[in-house]
């Protein structure tokens with residue numbers, strides 16, 4: 001892991017282009033970015049700050065769900081659930097309103113890694129992974145796409161996902177805890193069924209609740225597969241300054257960072273704690289201490 005990083009993010013004022021309800025309890029937001037905002041890659045995120053008067057002081061982190069060009073303009077999409085004060089205020093913004101955006105932030109999925117790609121999504125975690133599937137398709141690679149949720153109502157955008165994936169020659173496998181759609185069980189049950197028929201090495205890219213990510217990490221480590229997991233943490237700055245989004249490193253990751261000459265007081269490259277915003281949000285399963293994450 002490199003200690004120095006090239007800054008590619010910017011703080012800009014973006015204009016709301018589209019803002020609609022999507023599925024049960026989710027919203028789709030598309031922002032038009034000004035010139036100079038770098039095109040995000042799957043797994044990266046942005047910090048969205050509401051215009052004044054805003055009920056929240058700090059910006060809210062959101063994974064990028066799409067990045068496309070229309071008439072020369074960069075449009076960046078987000079799929080989110082209004083769960084609290086900030087996201088509910090965000091949900092009230094009409095097309096034409098402005099939002100302060102810092103991004104693109106963090107490290108995305110290493111989609112160039114060789115192997116059979118399996119994308120594993122839980123609930124709204126589907127958004128960055130559909131973007132990842134499209135990036136793989138542009139590189140002429142198919143994927144297995146595993147989409148799980150508690151119940152079918154939480155499989156946000158599943159019909160569109162099936163259509164987009166089949167156009168790419170990729171396959172969608174659905175699981176719900178209550179059996180209301182697809183396999184009854186979890187994404188791990190689907191992985192167990194799929195894995196024997198796939199060409200090794202397997203490379204997993206996942207996004208979803210931390211419990212699901214921990215299970216995917218454990219499954220991959222037990223089988224010698226690599227898994228890249230998009231983590232979340234409560235964030236303030238999103239840029240590595242406030243040290244407010246720590247995740248515990250594994251022993252192996254700590255030893256490697258120490259061998260690179262980091263000190264316990266180091267900000268960038270701290271041996272004990274990775275910062276979700278700058279070291280992640282995508283981490284390989286062996287980078288984190290999963291017992292302490294949970």
Ligand SMILES: Cc1cc2nc3c(=O)[nH]c(=O)nc-3n(C[C@H](O)[C@H](O)[C@H](O)COP(=O)(O)OP(=O)(O)OC[C@H]3O[C@@H](n4cnc5c(N)ncnc54)[C@H](O)[C@@H]3O)c2cc1C
Nearest residue numbers: 045060061062063079080081084085086087232233234281
């Ligand atoms: C890198 C990253 C990417 C994210 N991508 C998305 C996304 O694509 N779509 C989406 O809907 N949400 C995403 N989140 C979560 C989102 O940032 C939070 O839901 C949001 O900050 C809540 O703000 P609020 O003011 O509405 O809620 P608050 O009033 O601050 O809190 C309301 C509830 O939300 C919980 N909450 C707060 N922050 C988080 C968090 N980071 N993760 C989980 N729960 C949280 C609180 O514990 C509380 O229960 C992401 C978070 C991170 C760190």
Ligand code: FES
Nearest residue numbers: 238240242243277
């Ligand atoms: S949010 Fe400030 S260091 Fe990560």
